Amino acid sequence: MIDLFDKFDPIIAEKQGLLDAGFRDPIGIVMEKVLSPTEAVIKGKPTILLGTYNYMGMTFDPDVIDAGKRALETYGSGTNGSRCLNGTFADHVDAENALKEFYDTKHAMVFSTGYQANLGFVSALVGKDDYVILDIDSHASIYDGCFLGQRHVVRFRHNNVEHLELKLSKLPADKGKLVVLEGVYSMLGDIAPLVEMVAVAKKYGAMVLVDEAHSMGFYGPNGRGVYEAQGLDGQIDFIVGTFSKSVGTVGGFVVSNHPKFDILRFACRAYMFTASLPPSVVATAATSIRKLMHAHNKRQHLWENIRYLHGSLTKMGFTLGTKEPESGIISVMLADQGQAIAMWDKMIDLGVYVNVARPPATPPGTFLLRCSLCAEHTREQLDIVLGHFGTAGRAVGAIS
Numbered sequence: 065m066i067d068l069f070d071k072f073d074p075i076i077a078e079k080q081g082l083l084d085a086g087f088r089d090p091i092g093i094v095m096e097k098v099l100s101p102t103e104a105v106i107k108g109k110p111t112i113l114l115g116t117y118n119y120m121g122m123t124f125d126p127d128v129i130d131a132g133k134r135a136l137e138t139y140g141s142g143t144n145g146s147r148c149l150n151g152t153f154a155d156h157v158d159a160e161n162a163l164k165e166f167y168d169t170k171h172a173m174v175f176s177t178g179y180q181a182n183l184g185f186v187s188a189l190v191g192k193d194d195y196v197i198l199d200i201d202s203h204a205s206i207y208d209g210c211f212l213g214q215r216h217v218v219r220f221r222h223n224n225v226e227h228l229e230l231k232l233s234k235l236p237a238d239k240g241k242l243v244v245l246e247g248v249y250s251m252l253g254d255i256a257p258l259v260e261m262v263a264v265a266k267k268y269g270a271m272v273l274v275d276e277a278h279s280m281g282f283y284g285p286n287g288r289g290v291y292e293a294q295g296l297d298g299q300i301d302f303i304v305g306t307f308s309k310s311v312g313t314v315g316g317f318v319v320s321n322h323p324k325f326d327i328l329r330f331a332c333r334a335y336m337f338t339a340s341l342p343p344s345v346v347a348t349a350a351t352s353i354r355k356l357m358h359a360h361n362k363r364q365h366l367w368e369n370i371r372y373l374h375g376s377l378t379k380m381g382f383t384l385g386t387k388e389p390e391s392g393i394i395s396v397m398l399a400d401q402g403q404a405i406a407m408w409d410k411m412i413d414l415g416v417y418v419n420v421a422r423p424p425a426t427p428p429g430t431f432l433l434r435c436s437l438c439a440e441h442t443r444e445q446l447d448i449v450l451g452h453f454g455t456a457g458r459a460v461g462a463i464s
Contacts, residue, residue, distance in 0.1 A: 087409045090420050100124055101312075101440040106417060112445050114435045115419040119392045120281045120362055121440030122312030122352045132313075135347035143340045147174075148329065151340030159346040162353040163319050167288055167303060171325040174317050174346065176338050178277055178306025179205040181316030184334025185304065186244065186273070187212040194240035197231055197270065199223065199256070201249050201427065206275065222249070222427075225260040232268040241270035247290030248278035251426050251434065252385030253393030255279075258294050266299075273302040278391060281310030281356045282363045282439070307345075311352045315341050359439075366392065366439040369446060373437060376450050381463040385432065395421075396433040396453075396462075403460050404431040410456040416449050 083089065097105040101121035102113050122128055135155050145151035156174060163172035175181040186209030190196050196210045201222045210217045218235065220227040228243070235241060243265040245256050258274065265272045276289030284292030287310075291300050301322060307315035318328075329335060374389035377396065385395030398404040401422050408420035411433070419434040426432060457463040 082405060087405050088412060090405065090408065093412070093417065098123075102438050102442075102445060104417070106412065109415060111412070112416050112449055113438070114441075114449055115417050116438070117278070117309040117392075117436050118312060118438050118440075119278075119366060119436065120310040120312070120356060120359060121438045122310065122355070125312070125352065125355065127355065128312060128348045128352045131351040132344040132348040136342075136344040139343035141344070142342045145340065146336060146338060147340045148336050153340075153343045153346075155343045155347045155350065156340060159315075159350040159353070160317075162350040163317055166286070166353050166357055167319045168297075169303075169319040170321050170323075172317060172319045173325070173328065173332075173335065174315055174341070174349075175335060176315060176341050178304075178308055178316035179208075180334040180338065181304050181306070181318055182206050182275065183209045183212060184332045185302070185318050185328065186210060186242070187215075187334070188328055188332035189302075190215045190242050191240065194242065195235050196242050196244060197228065197235075197265075198244040199246065199249075201251070202244060202246065203250065203275065203277075206244055206246075223254065223256055225257060225264060228261055229264045229267075232264065232270060235268070237269065241265075241268065242273060243270045244273045245275070246278075247274055247276040247283065248391040248393065250278050250393060251421060251430070251432070252395050253278075253391045253434075254386050255290050255390045258291050258296055262291075262296055262299055271301040272299075273304060274300050275304045277304070277306045277309055278393060280305045281359070282366050282392065287356050287359065287363060307349045307352075310356065311349050313345050313348045313352065315345060315349055362439040366437060369437045369439070369441050370394070372443070373435065373446055373449070376446075377453060380450070380454055380457070382453070382457060392437045394435040394437070396435070398431045398433065398460075398462055401431050403462060404433060407456050407460045407462060408433055410459055411452060414452040414455060416452050 095104045101118045101123050104111050104113055139153055143151040159174050160172040182205035195216045197218045199222055200219045218231050220231045248255050262272055274291050279289040281287045283289050302318055302320045304318050307313045370389045374394050383397040404420050411418055421434050422431050
């Protein structure tokens, strides 16, 4: 008998090598207690959280927590069914209404995760004779949505408008086309030139989907995302997002003004054949989304934190993923996997949690520590973080 696990032996050996060298398991971190949006206890030690995507700090908002408690007491702990059967409760409809209010759209569809939103929507919308055109650095959920139905997938170089146009110009004019973009790319934290890309997509008759997972809540005057900040309201066909970042809970969604949009409730397998979110989750989401509509002070403070950390790390001599502060993600670029793991491990020792990332999550040959800022981080916390970055960076030779 062939052991189907044999193909994982190189990964197993690599992980064991890290453990044998005395490093922690990068995916084995346990939050023993969460004290606030910016602090937790890890291995019995208070730790500043700088890698949670909790951009707007909504996880401990009193109104959000109260909404979840009320829904839990009213509806119980779960739905026991899909949205198409017994799994639609009043709070699911309310969450979709909150999304329509937030994005000023006619339609909204909530999925059980952000991953399922991309997976399900792309695989359902794009037929076997259609084309998906996507940035080569697109999220795994987008790729999986393409591959699920064996769609025609066309990739273009990251954020390269000219290469996007070249690819589109070679496709049949009589075939359906969907260009998939992301407002913020999650590894380097860089934003897409959406104005130019949307113009090119429309020139060649393609519909446009923009994933705003990492920009919802703090990008644009209403917090809708990069497309709003770049003045593209009304020009994007579909917007995908998640509840697990700025909204502070779990779930995913797609919003649109397309008149036929709701038919996807009967055509999208990732929506039809999975259990719906617990009422307590969608109740917290609806409350959080409505509060984000008016969270102007939070947005301002988050951007202050982003600019401060980016500027300070640059002055310390670190190489960052973007020359200017473009998003809530700040990536510290490192020489190789050994240096990245060693620095990540040292930061945990010092009391700061960040994400360590390597291929295939990052582009080939790219190793980094990824920070994600929160509107609830204080200047005092960020100064502590910067001190530890200096200590860890010098210890591993990342800075002098």
